Amino acid sequence: MISDILAGGDGAILRLVFRSQAAAGLRKWAYRLRLIYRVAIMRAFRYLFLVVLLLAVPSLVTSCNGGGIYGPLGATCPQLSSNMDPLNAHFSANAEADGKVRAFVSAAKDLVTVSVQMQNEATQACQRMGMDLGIPPAQMQAQNGDEPGASAQAACNAVAARIDAILRQGVQIRVQGYPPRCQANMQAKASCDAACNVRVSPAQIIARCQPGKLSGYCSGTCQGQCDGNCNGTCQGQCSAMGPNGRCAGKCNGTCTGGCNGTCHASCRGTWQAPKCEGSVQGPSASGECNASCSAKAEFRASCTPAQINVMTNANTQAAMRLVATLRANLPGLLHAELALGKRLVGNAKVVVDIGGQLPRVIGNAGAQAVACVAAAANASVKASARINVSIQASASVSGRVGAG
Secondary structure: OHHHHHHHHHHHHHHHHHHHHHHHHHHHHHHHHHHHHHHHHHHHHHHHHHHHHHHHHHHHHHHHHOHHHOOHHHHHHHHHOOOOOOHOOOOOOOOOHHHHHHHHHHHHHHHHHHHHHHHHHHHHHHHHHHOOOOOOOHHHHHOOOOOHHHHHHHHHHHHHHHHHHHHOOOOEEEEEEEEEOEOOOOHHHHHHHHHHHOOOHHHHHHOOOOOOOEEEEEEEEEEEEEEOOOEEEEEEEEOEEEOOOOOOOOEEEEEEEOOOOOOOOOEEEEEEEEEOOOOOOOOOOOOOHHHHHHHHHHHHOOOOOOOOEEEEOOOOOHHHHHHHHHHHHHHHHHHHHHOHHHHHHHHHHHHHHHHHHHHHHHOOOOOHHHHHHHHHHHHHHHHHHHHHHHHHHHHHHHHHHHHO
């Protein structure tokens, strides 16, 4: 190549310079294009990150502020916030604490369920009345739907105001009938009671059994009746003697030594699968268990619908519309107010109180038990508030027509 350049003279050198400059220019443009590409990619990723963040903000806010019907701590206890039955769950290695937590979380979960049902029934009944009475839907919408009972409060307050306006026209409404009748679910209580019963551990059997009443396999020296072969001293009749002059067969008496069968009375060693003649009962169901299970039975009660008859002294269009919508929707509102609301206020308070006391009762029952008690306690407070606000909302309608 060098010889070609020399042979070409100045022209060849000039062409080489031009080629070098062109190559350098191309390299600069390639470098600039690479920079532009990198900047574009970085900006694209930055934009994508912002979009994802903006889309995630609403859910993050909801999670932090509301956390759904189980509150902001619900996610820390899947046994509460999922479809899992808390009575079949395991919360603690401490059997007694485990039973108490099972019963409480189960009762709290049912309380949340019934509180949401109560709010929804009251809200829907009032919304249907409002539509029949010509109230715009926007006037029945809650400003802050995440607040407990807010939807029922907004819808029923609007209906109550419209009823007041109709009654001021001289219209009188009279309601007669029967309220809902409810019966506690005793099967639910029995299942809850069973989950509270503490299974007696082998150590508890040994500790609580009367002396001489224990039996089981003895890993050590059996002193008492041996249902298998006795390898040791037999105070009684031995079916076979060993070469060392000790018993090596069935001992009809008291065996002191090894026993390859069930040993009765005493074991100097370790009992395996011990049993106690008669029975050893675990601790009786605690006050917390009884209260939680009784509340659970009420939360799962079956109720008959309210039966009503609505009459009026007026024959105006407004009065007739009010009578018609009360006949159609007041039974549902009374079911929410009475069967799911006022009837359960005391039970809701019991569960809330247990949630405040249980952390001290169970002590160091483990992280999962502590987390679930805290989550269920928080959800219970919110559910109790939801019921109380919804009761006031539904009563603002039923009370105006003398049915609350």
